[in-house]
Structures are given as structure tokens and as C-alpha cells.
Amino acid sequence: MTAAFPFSAIVGQEQMKLAMILTAIEPRLGGVLVFGDRGTGKSTAVRSLAALLPPITAIKGCPVNAATAADCPDWAGITTTDTIERPTPVIDLPLGVTEDRVTGALDIERALTQGEKAFQPGLLARANRGYLYIDEVNLLEDHIVDLLLDVAQSGENVVEREGLSIRHPARFVLVGSGNPEEGELRPQLLDRFGLSVEVTSPTDIDERIEVIRRRDAFDMTPDAFLAAWQDKDAAIRDRILSARATLDSTEAGDAILRDCAKLCVALGADGLRGELTLLRAARALAAYEGADTVSRDHLRAVAPLALSHRLRRDPLDEAGSGARVARCVADVLG
């Protein structure tokens, strides 16, 4: 695998970059959904996210990246307590993947050749404590979606089949991208994503030229290009790390909570997940900007990200949901 395009070198697409940074600061936000046309750099952004994430400490050889020996599942047969530092996993979930590959299954090779009953961990095990990236998420097949919803909810993957009874932790952040022209996303899955972004091709000709220029430089001389942007990427990573450290001490006053609730009520967003995500996103943004308390400006900045996919859809409304959120934010927050 060749190196990913540097995150800081992505031209424009500020909303998308902000959403990625927020999810890196606060994994509990619940991931990011990027919807947009072809060739807008959706996958590029997601793949460059990996470089921004701080490494995790995991037990050596553990298939689920457990932090302590006690968390290692029994079936893995790990005896060591040595830990190693490894990059935060960002696992690709390809379209048309089989259930077996996702959840893990009976190790057929070992079953057939040695007559042993062994478990072969799947993608969910590898994604534990990391990120699960689904490109073209709206084309994912229904039964895989069912499975993901269930695991994302419980944080645990349970395999009961072929005489196996296996469970292991599977806590991951979902990152999805897709082209809305190719199909809709199931509302239940949509709701699992904390933030959503709609990206479009830049319309400014200079911006487009800059995109091509950087892409070309990256393709022709990748090493020099990566070296040139290394520092900027490192700066963002440092800010993310310090934001993680101050996240818990960043305060959100009652007035802000009230604003969150008012916004969600005014928009008619279903459930309480909207308020919670809005608050967490605003807090992550405040921490990223080095503020001690969450302000209305933070709310205003993250409201479209956190709420635009939670609205009851009105098929006969011509304006997009982004416009509705913006209108409502202007009404409520003044």
C-alpha cells in the first residue's frame, strides 16, 4: 500500500476536514458520513485520516487489539502481557463482503485439513478500538447493514454458528462515504453516524487548479510531497492530541444545553441522539480551538454536521436539509 495523500494538503472541503478532526478528537461522536458526487476526494480524505490518529497500545498478537491481557478473548489463546504500540486501525469494509469475513467464522482451512474447530477473526475484530471505513456505504447489502447496526449498538460481536460460540469486543467508529445518486441510505444506519457532510466539487476555478496541482505533485514526486506536508500534518495531530487531553475539562453551561435542545426541537430531529451529538461535537470543537467553555459559535459551526441527516425527510421539499438546518440555526441562535 502506498502512502496516503496528506490530510493538510486537501484543498478546501473545510466541512469534511472539520468533521474528520472532530471524530478523531472524540471517537464517541459516532463517526462521519461523507456524501458527495464522484471525484470530490471523499475516499482521499478518509484514507488520510489514518495518519492523524495517535497510535494505540495493544497486547502483542491480540486479534482484537485489546489494551490489557484481561480484555483478550479466551479463544485467541494469548498468554503474553507484552504490549506494543500500533497505529489506530482503519479497516476497509469492501462492498459485497461476506458475513463470514465481517464477523469471523469457522476457520475452514483448519477444519478441513487438521479437523480442528478454530475461529478465524473477521474485520470487526480487526476494527476494534479503531475505525471501520465503508466506501459506497449506500450500496452495502441489507444483511451486512443489519449486522453492523447490531454490533455498533452493543459494542460486542457474537458469533453463534457452525458449532462455534464466540464473542469479542467490537467497538469501532463508522466512517462511510457514498454517492447519493446511487441509492439512499437506510435511516437506521444514517442515524448511527454522528456527523454527516455533503461534499461537492469546488466551483472556483483557482481552487480546482490547486487541487490538480497538488494531486499531480503527489503522483509525480510522492516522497518530496509527503515531506513538504509532514509538518502541517504533525501540527494537526498535535492539536488533536492536546484537544483530547482537555476535552473532559471543557465546560458546556446550562445555556448551551438549552440551546442544543431548542435547536433539535425546532428541527424536529428524532430521538435524543441529536442533542447528545451536537453537544459532544461542539465540545470537541471548543477543545480543538483551545477554548475553556463551549460557546454559541461552536454550536453554530457544528450544527449542520450533527443535525442535517437527522431531519424527517420531506420528499416534496426542494431545498436540501442543510438549508433547513441553517435557517433554523439562524432562528434559534439569532
Add this chain to the structure above:
Amino acid sequence: MTDAPAPASAWSRGLRALALLAVDPTGLRGLTLRARCGPVRQVFEEAITRLPMTQRRIHPEISDTQLFGGPDIAATLAEGRLVLDPGLAETPALLILPMAERAAPGLAARLGQILDAARGHGLILLDEGIDSDEQAPSGLRDRLAFDVDLDDIRWPEAIARLPAPGDIDAARARLAHVTASSDDLTTLTALAARFGIDSLRAPSLALRAARAIAALNGHDALSADDLREAAELVYPTRATMLPQDEDDEAPPEPPAPEDTSDQPTDASDTDGAMDIPDELLIEAVRALLPPSLLDRIAEGRSTRGGASGAGAGARRKGNRRGRPLPARPGHPDGRSRIDVVATLRAAAPWQAVRRRQRPDAPQKVIIHPSDIHLRRFEDRSDRLLVFTVDASGSAALARLAEAKGAVELLLVQAYARRDQVALVAFRGTGAEVLLPPTRSLVQAKRRLAAMPGGGGTPLAAGLVAAALLAEQSRGRGLSPALALLTDGRANVALDGRGDRAQATQDAEMIARQLFAQGFPGVVIDTATRPGDAPAALAARMGARYLALPRADAARISTAVSTALDG
């Protein structure tokens, strides 16, 4: 600068694209070849095999194991230890995919991943689609630099001349040293914007193509001719609009549904002379725009996007979910699941014999590849509702608007109900598919934004178009159902003449054929006074009949759902 030379023919551009692909497979990714089977395509395919690159032919049903690697079952069983087979993704090669128009979205996504990993893979899509609704997956076509259409090439023209392998090697060596100036980059990007090409992959690919052309021509910098040739090769099939003239004060906004931005105005508002691509370049690309694009622009519809209708929905799957069926012997391909119990049961009777043949085999159970049984399930396929709407006469606009509303309402519930929706409208002398089968509300909204109405009632033509669409989608694994909205007063016959008697006769004939094909359906009578004609038509089609004189979107969508579910 002199006048632009006459554009090269499609055939020589195709060969040029092949040569460039050989020079820079990683950067240019590949080409889409649209041609039916025949001598011309054969010559072109022979030219492909002569390219100095490793080539692997794949097929639309290729398994994950073959693509990404996995256990080699036969060898594993024979040797008693795990033998892995490296997949195609590991070794750089030029992948050739025939019948690309039938490639499933899953395969397209995987091939896209392989291309994006930039390990040196190239991809050639052989697209044998007959009409414009059958196309290779657009996500893949967007990634490939070239698009070659050989359908109009005559046999005598088809002579395969490629650069000598030595020249290609020399060009490869030179490629890294070809420099592109900032102006070159600006020219290509601005040119793409003027033709309404939204994806930023296009200018990127054009730049790579220009580099490869310069390398092949033995230059170290891009010349104007290199840029022109690159633009001619990459842009024409991607264009969604014609460039506006600079001094045109109020450019008529092209109603291309995909073009949501106000790019044309952007491009012409920029005063800087460097942003305005050379008029010669524009002319060169304009000369090569496919005629169908011009027609569609004239009709106010976009050229790309139809291809994405290739089936977002799940197909009827034999081995993953649904009601279980008895296991069958088969080869594990990474997509199906092995039925362990059935496999062991198949192997059990032979154990004594096999042990005698191979007394030293390490396994406890000796299993041969032929023992392996796969699980099978029966699943229900997605339903496709083909709305066939009478867009003739005075009531047309209202009726179309309500049908559009009904389509959108149905799409909102489409995910849960596993439905797809298509819309066919007939008026004047013919019928057209306004919305190819889709589950996407976004696509529906964009394509239904402008719907023409008025004229005669070519009922038979509408039914023919609907039947064709239904038949095609049945081939893709959908279960089509028809919903016909009309007042039943056919007055234009199949041959386009305004002959009421003939028109009715034609419509009845097609209705009988629809009955024979066995599509379920519902006929909604939208006339203010329900008449006999639609009821008779429904009887011939074997469809339900509903009279809804003042139907609105919500009532139509409910009526159709209930009628077809019941």
C-alpha cells in the same frame, strides 16, 4: 498558432489511448471500450494483447479469492496444509473485463479499490451494452482515462498500428522527466470546467495523458499539441454541456441536472486571460463530442448518470441469505459459505478407500475438492415499479406532476420495502424513459426536474417502452411490476400515425403481450369520467383497474402499493 488539425478518427484515437496506457498504466488507469463483438473489436483486442504488459482477463462473476487472494482449496486439501493463492490485486497487470455493462456494483467497487491502491494495475472495460441505458459502472469509467467507442468504425479502417515496444520503453523512461508548467495545468482544468465536467479526476487524468503523449513524442515539456491531444482523448465523453461564448451576456443556463453549480458563469466571469483556455482547444474537444450528447443537451438532459441505474439493489442471491435450501456441491469462491456438515457427509463413505490410497496422509479426514458442499438460500428479489404515465393532452402536466410526487413518496419508503422505481412517459409520437430504475431519491429529483407534456396519446409505444424496461430489469434480477396512468384514449399508432382505430388495436396487442410476459400491473384511470377503454386494457394486461379521476400523489402511491401487494 496554426489552425487545429482535423480531429483524428475514433479508431486512431483508440490506438493512441492504448499506446499511452502502455506508457503510464498507473497514472492513466485504463480505458472503456464500447464495441459490439465483431471483426473491428477483434482487431482492437489483438492490439491490446500486443501491449508490452502482463494481462489478465477477468469476468464479471470473478470471486474475491481470485481478486484478493485466499486459500487454494484443491492444493490445500491435497497437501494437508494451508496453501495460499495470491490474488490479482497483488501483481500489477492490465485487467481486461469483458461484459463490463453487467458488472455488479460490488465488483466495480473492488476494482476501484485495486485501481486506487496504485500498484500499477490498469483496467480495460469491454462494454457491449446495446443502448445507452446499459453501460459499464460509472464509478469505474470515471476513474479510467479514456473512453473509446468503436461502434461506427468500418472494417477497412481497422488496422492495428502501435508504437514499437522499444519506443514505449523509451517513453516510460522519459515519463518521470516530463515537466508540466503551471499554465498547462490551468489550461486543462479550465477547459474541463467549460465543458461542465464536475469530477476533478478528469483534469488530473488529462494532465497525466499529456505527459505520456509528450514522453511518447520524445519531448521533455508539454507542447500545445500534447495538451490538445490529451483533451481530445479524455474530455469528450465526460462533457455535460457546451462551452458558452465569452461575450455572451446572458448564457442560457443549461438545465443539466447533474450540474448543480454555477460553473459556466464562473468560468466566463473570470477575466484573467490565463484562465481562458485556448479557443482552439475548445474547438478540438467540441468537434469530438458524441452526437448523442448534443441531442441530450438539446433536450435538456444530462449525458451521464444513466449508468448508475445499473442496479443499486441487491440481486437474487443464491448463497447468502433467505430461506435455506439443500446444500449443493460447488467450489468455494469467497462469496458462498461452505456447509461443513454436508461436506463431511459427502466425504464420509469414501474414507476407507481414500485411506487405503494414501495411507500416509496427515489429515484425520481426507476430503477432496469435489466433496465440498455450499449453502444455498432462496431470497426475494427487489421489486421494480415501472410507472408508465400518459403525458399527452391538456391534463398531462397535472398528471405528470402527481406521478412524479408518487414516485418520490414511494422512494422514501423504498429502502424498507426493497423497491426500485422507474418512470416512462409517452406523448406525441413516442415514449421515453424519464427515470431509469433507481432507489435514489436524489437521482429521481434531479432527473424529474423538467418533464415535457402535451401532444397525442401513443399508448402502445408507452407500453412497449415499459415492457422493454421491465424485461431488461428482470434480466438484472429485479421483479418488475407496471403501473399505468392513462385515460386510455389512444390516438397515435405504433408507427406514429394519428389513427385512432389502429392505435387502440396496437395498444390491445401490446397489452396481450404484457399479459403473456406475466408482469403484474395496475391500470389507473385518470380521466374525469372513467371510461371503458382503460378497464378493457387492464383486463387484457391481466392487471387491476382503478379509477382515480382526481388522483393526487399520496393517493396514487397508496393505491399502487395496495393493488400490487394484494
